[in-house]
Amino acid sequence: MTASHSAVGSEGGPDDAVKLEGVRKTYHLGEPVHALDGVDISIPRGAYTAVMGPSGSGKSTLLNLIGCLDTPSEGTLHVNGREVTGLSESELTKVRGEEVGFVFQTFNLMPRLTAIENVALPLVFQGVSRTERRDRARDLLYQVGLRGREDHRPNELSGGQRQRVAVARALANDPAIVLADEPTGNLDSDTGRQIMRLFQELHDDGHTVLMVTHERHIAEHADSIIHILDGHVERIEEIETPRRVEEAR
Ligand SMILES: Nc1ncnc2c1ncn2[C@@H]1O[C@H](COP(=O)(O)OP(=O)(O)OP(=O)(O)O)[C@@H](O)[C@H]1O
Numbered sequence: 001m002t003a004s005h006s007a008v009g010s011e012g013g014p015d016d017a018v019k020l021e022g023v024r025k026t027y028h029l030g031e032p033v034h035a036l037d038g039v040d041i042s043i044p045r046g047a048y049t050a051v052m053g054p055s056g057s058g059k060s061t062l063l064n065l066i067g068c069l070d071t072p073s074e075g076t077l078h079v080n081g082r083e084v085t086g087l088s089e090s091e092l093t094k095v096r097g098e099e100v101g102f103v104f105q106t107f108n109l110m111p112r113l114t115a116i117e118n119v120a121l122p123l124v125f126q127g128v129s130r131t132e133r134r135d136r137a138r139d140l141l142y143q144v145g146l147r148g149r150e151d152h153r154p155n156e157l158s159g160g161q162r163q164r165v166a167v168a169r170a171l172a173n174d175p176a177i178v179l180a181d182e183p184t185g186n187l188d189s190d191t192g193r194q195i196m197r198l199f200q201e202l203h204d205d206g207h208t209v210l211m212v213t214h215e216r217h218i219a220e221h222a223d224s225i226i227h228i229l230d231g232h233v234e235r236i237e238e239i240e241t242p243r244r245v246e247e248a249r
């Protein structure tokens with residue numbers, strides 16, 4: 001891997017997990033809102049990247065585009081080497097299902113489903129058999145430290161446990177890229193640390209992780225921080241020595 005491919009930047013190379021070129025997103029609700037206003041970013045495979053910026057600067061918009069939950073108004077977007085600009089709704093759903101795992105600030109679990117059913121849900125749409133879905137979901141719940149909580153519904157779990165179910169669900173389809181929008185925003189610092197430890201493990205295992213956060217000390221776990229201001233990249237900051245989450249005490 002050459003130096004130009006090893007860090008987040010605007011140049012990019014064939015190993016990119018994510019590449020945006022001249023991406024704009026304009027919302028038309030009365031006055032047009034330029035949520036993203038010309039963004040060029042390339043994120044190499046296996047990178048651990050944080051996104052910071054003021055409220056309303058376009059961070060969630062950026063994540064939603066990369067996660068194929070929305071489409072750019074202009075520019076091109078590649079996700080795991082696939083050009084996704086111009087795809088139909090059903091093609092986007094397919095890319096989302098195969099390439100991306102999403103973790104939200106508010107967990108977004110299905111309230112009537114148990115932990116294991118929530119984690120297994122994305123696999124229903126991938127045509128995986130029922131037995132295999134349950135086996136895989138159980139393994140993932142064990143990985144995030146939730147052995148014994150398989151049959152709990154979200155309201156029978158703590159906030160941190162719910163977010164761990166959400167992380168397990170994001171991993172169900174073995175995604176190339178894990179996207180997280182303020183994953184620790186609703187958690188106390190100890191529980192937030194558990195979630196950061198999971199992301200660290202994902203990164204150590206070679207996943208590409210992209211995480212929006214308001215908190216500087218959370219962002220410093222990443223290898224680099226993309227600073228967003230008014231819908232464009234203000235600067236990209238390399239973190240010399242990313243923070244590590246120590247073993248649970
Ligand atoms: N669906 C939408 N329709 C219209 N405008 C939107 C929509 N989604 C976002 N916006 C606008 O786009 C801009 C960027 O929003 P975005 O949610 O990306 O900000 P953010 O950086 O994630 O902020 P926060 O830190 O508060 O979550 C804001 O001005 C917002 O009002």
Ligand SMILES: [Mg+2]
Binds near residue numbers: 059060061181
């Ligand atoms: Mg947001």
